[in-house]
Amino acid sequence: MALVGCGSNGQIHADGLAKLAADGEIRAVAAVDPSPTALAAAHRNCPFEVRDADLSLAVDNPDVDAALVSGPTATHAAVIEAAVAAGKAIMSEKPLAPDFPTVARLVELVSRSGLVGQVGFQSRFNPMFTHLKGLVDRGSLGAPLGYMLREDQFWPTGSVVPGHSSWRSDPASAGGGALLEHTIHGCDVLAWIFGPAASVSARTRSVFGFGVEDIATAQVAHGDGVIGTVTTAFNGVEGREERRLEVFFEQATVEITGDFVIGAPEDAFVVHRPRADPERPDLGRLRRELFAAHGITRDDFIFYQYVADRAFVHAVREQRPGQPDFRDAAHAHAIVEAAYRSAAAGGVPAAPPDTAPPDPAPTDPGRPAPADPGPHRS
Numbered sequence: 001m002a003l004v005g006c007g008s009n010g011q012i013h014a015d016g017l018a019k020l021a022a023d024g025e026i027r028a029v030a031a032v033d034p035s036p037t038a039l040a041a042a043h044r045n046c047p048f049e050v051r052d053a054d055l056s057l058a059v060d061n062p063d064v065d066a067a068l069v070s071g072p073t074a075t076h077a078a079v080i081e082a083a084v085a086a087g088k089a090i091m092s093e094k095p096l097a098p099d100f101p102t103v104a105r106l107v108e109l110v111s112r113s114g115l116v117g118q119v120g121f122q123s124r125f126n127p128m129f130t131h132l133k134g135l136v137d138r139g140s141l142g143a144p145l146g147y148m149l150r151e152d153q154f155w156p157t158g159s160v161v162p163g164h165s166s167w168r169s170d171p172a173s174a175g176g177g178a179l180l181e182h183t184i185h186g187c188d189v190l191a192w193i194f195g196p197a198a199s200v201s202a203r204t205r206s207v208f209g210f211g212v213e214d215i216a217t218a219q220v221a222h223g224d225g226v227i228g229t230v231t232t233a234f235n236g237v238e239g240r241e242e243r244r245l246e247v248f249f250e251q252a253t254v255e256i257t258g259d260f261v262i263g264a265p266e267d268a269f270v271v272h273r274p275r276a277d278p279e280r281p282d283l284g285r286l287r288r289e290l291f292a293a294h295g296i297t298r299d300d301f302i303f304y305q306y307v308a309d310r311a312f313v314h315a316v317r318e319q320r321p322g323q324p325d326f327r328d329a330a331h332a333h334a335i336v337e338a339a340y341r342s343a344a345a346g347g348v349p350a351a352p353p354d355t356a357p358p359d360p361a362p363t364d365p366g367r368p369a370p371a372d373p374g375p376h377r378s
Contacts, residue, residue, distance in 0.1 A: 001017055001020075001026045001027065001028055001029060001064070001066050001067075001068060001313070002029055002030040002031070002032065002057065002058030002059075002061065002064045002066070002067045002068070002088075003017065003028075003030070003031045003032070003042060003046075003048070003067075003068050003070065004032045004033075004055065004058050004067055004068065004069050004070065004071060004079050005032070005033060005069060005070035005071030005072070005075065005079075005093070006031055006032075006033035006035070006038035006039050006041065006042035006070075007033070007035075007038050007070070007071070007072075007165055008164075008165065009070050009093060009305075010033070010038070010042055010070040010071070011038075011041050011042050011045055012303050012305050013068055013070055013305055013309060014028075014031070014042040014043075014045035014046040014048075015045045015046065015301075015303070015306070016301060016303065016305055016306035016309045016310070017045075017046045017068075017309065018045055018046035018047070019298065019300070019301060019306060020306075020309065020310060020313060021046065023298070025310070025313050026313055027049070027063070028046050028047065028048045028049065029048065029049050029050065029061060029063050029064050030048055030049065030050045030051070030052075030057040030058050030061060030064060031043060031046075031048040031050075031051045032051075032052065032053065032054065032055055032057050032058050033053065033071070034053045039051045039052075039053075049063075055078075055079065055082060058079075058082075058083070058088070059079075059082045059083055059085070059086040059088060060086060064088060065088060065089060065316065066088055066089040066090070066091065066116075066312070066313070066316050067079065067083045067088045067089070067090055067091070068091045068309065068312075069083070069090060069091065069092040069093060070093045070120075071093075072167040072168075072173050072174070073095050073096075073097065073098050073167075073173065073174050073175055073180075073181070074097075074098050074167075074172065074173045074174070074175070076092055076093070076095075076096055076097055076106075077096075077097050077102050077105075077106060079092075080092055080096075080106055080109070080110065081106075081109065083115075084109055084110060084113050084115060087115065088115070089115050089116040089117070089312075089315075089316045089322075090110060090115060090116070090117045090118070091117075091118045091119075091120065091308075091309065091312045091322070092117070092118075092119055092120065092326075093119075093120040094119055094120050094121060094184050094185065094188075094329065094332075095175065095176075095180050095181065095184050095333065095336075096119065096326070096329055096333065097175070098171075098172075098173070098174060098175020098176070098180075099175055100333055100334070100337040100353055103329075103330065103333045103337075104330065104353070104354075104355075106326065107326045107327060107329065107330045107355075110325075110326040111325075111326060111327055116312070116315050116316050116319070116320070116321065116322050117321075117322055117325050117326045118308070118311070118312045118315065118322025118323065118324065118325060119322075119324055119325065119326060119328065119329040120305065120308060121185060121188040121189075121308075121324050121328075121329065121332070122185075122260075122303075122304035122305050122307065122308040123185050123186075123188065123189050123260075123304070124188070124189070124192060124308075124323070124324055125290070125294075125304050125307040125308050125311070126258065126304055127283065127286035127287045127289070127290040128256050128258055128267065128269050128283065128286070129189055129193070129256070130286075130290055131269065131281065131286055132193060132245075132247065132254060132256065132269075133192065133193045135249075135254065136193055136194070136247075141249035141250070141251050141252040141254070141271075141273075142249045142250025142251040142252070143249065143250050144194065144226050144247055144248070144249050145226070145227075145248045145249060145250065146226060146227045146228050146247075146248050147190070147194075147226070147228035147229075147245060147246060147247045147248065148228065148229050148231075148244075148245070148246045149183075149186050149189075149190065149228065149229070149230045149231070149243070149244070149245045150230075150231045150232075150243070150244045150245075151178075151182060151183045151185075151186050151230075151231075151232045151233075151242070151243045151244075152232070152233040152234075152235060152237075152240065152241075152242060153178075153182050153233070153234055153235075153240065153241040153242075154234070154235065154236065154237055154238045154239060154240055154241065155169065155208060155214065155234040155235065155236060156168050156181075156234070157169035157210070160208070160236055160238070161238050168181050168212075169208070169210035169211075169212065170210075170211075170212075171210075171211040171212050174212055175212075176212050176213065176336065176340065177204075177206070177210065177212030177213040177214050177216075177234060178213055178214055178215060178216055178232040178233055178234045179202075179204070179213060179216045179218075179232055179336050179339055179340070180212075180336050181212075182232060182234065183216075183230065183232035183336075184332050184333065184336055185243075185260075185332075186230065186232070186243060186245075187230070187331075187332040187333075187335040187336055188324065188328070188329070188331070188332035189245070190220065190222075190228065190230075190332075190335070191222075191328075191331035191332050191334075191335060192324070192328070192331075194222045194224065194226045194228075195222050195223050195224050195226075196222065196223055196331045196334065196352065196355060197220050197221065197222055197223070197331075197334065197335045197338065197352050198221050198222060198223045198351070198352070199220075199221040199338070199349045199350070199351055199352075200218055200219070200220050200221075200335060200338035200339045200342055200349065200350055200352065201218065201219045201342050201347055201348070201349040201350070202216060202217065202218035202219070202338075202339035202340070202342040202343045202347065202350075203216065203217055203218075203343055203347050204216040204339075204340075204343040208234075208236075213343075214233065214234040214235070215231075215232070215233045215234070215235075216230075216231070216232050216233075216339065216343070217229065217230065217231045217232075218230045218231075218335075218339045218342070220335060230339075241259055241260060242257065242258070242259060242266055243256075243257070243258050243259070243260075244256065244257045244258075251273065251274065252271055252272060252273045252274075253271075253272045254269070254270070254271050254272075255268070255269075255270045255272070256268070256269050256270075260303075260304065261302050261303055261304075262287065262301070262302050262303065262304060263283075263284075263287070263302075267283055268280070268283075269281050269283060269286075291307065294307060294310065294311060295314075296310065311323065327355075330355035331355050333355075334352035334353055334355045335352060337352060337353055338350040338351060338352040338353070
């Protein structure tokens with residue numbers, strides 16, 4: 001495995017990669033980043049064999065067969081393109097790119113390549129959301145009517161949080177603010193559970209003056225008729241990061257509150273049914289069942305990125321599609337793109353752009369599957 005991008009999120013991935021290496025799942029071959037400080041921090045979390053700013057360490061190294069892309073959003077495209085050209089499997093952090101045309105190009109590129117590709121929407125590995133999806137799919141609460149999603153976080157930039165990197169408040173590096181850099185996670189959950197959006201009406205504001213939005217609200221209509229509202233904010237409350245999703249069904253209401261770490265204090269899942277006390281599933285049991293389904297036996301990790309990264313590693317080893325893949329990611333990006341188009345037009349509803357790339361090539365594009373069932377080169 002090569003880790004490309006060793007900032008704060010890359011260092012979280014490095015922690016998980018160290019555990020995968022310790023379990024014999026991977027070799028932590030290379031770490032790539034232009035910052036010596038970031039390289040050193042990632043190396044403290046995971047002892048990579050080689051470390052440098054040179055991307056060729058990841059894409060031209062015959063000992064690397066998979067790249068985990070975790071740099072600033074504007075750097076993703078070049079790394080993904082180089083990895084595809086070199087025949088490497090790709091795990092890319094979100095957002096895929098600062099603008100939707102580039103996203104669409106990357107989705108088509110990876111889909112046509114036949115390479116294993118996965119996108120870092122780790123909320124799909126959160127048992128609260130997998131449990132919600134099961135309730136929707138089974139129809140046990142009746143049809144879903146609509147939802148309210150609220151996500152808020154401290155502004156992840158140096159002028160608000162001293163010492164923090166500042167690229168997310170730079171339009172050229174990030175492409176967008178709270179919607180694109182934060183709530184694209186929530187948009188992925190919504191598209192995954194309720195299907196792609198058909199129409200979005202949105203408003204945004206830039207109160208902090210960074211050139212990207214720090215607060216936005218959107219009304220989303222999905223193709224199957226479910227409607228919902230999304231509110232997202234980057235604010236000055238350092239340390240705060242919370243997501244709340246309420247879903248209204250024919251026969252119940254579900255309330256989910258959570259964070260981006262496993263077992264966060266605010267985690268809660270409540271089901272309200274008619275004339276009954278609120279139901280609160282055992283979240284610890286849901287986590288154990290989900291992790292067991294993924295074959296996870298260790299319990300010393302605190303970030304859902306580890307679960308997602310492990311799933312990617314196994315997809316590469318087994319030469320099967322990663323989940324969620326680049327085609328899945330297009331649906332989340334399309335919601336954000338439609339919201340930006342609507343906001344630019346004063347809130348007029350906008351249809352999401354087309355998210356139907358060509359069918360992917362077979363996962364193994366003419367290369368034999370690895371014969372060695374042991375730790376794959378990574």
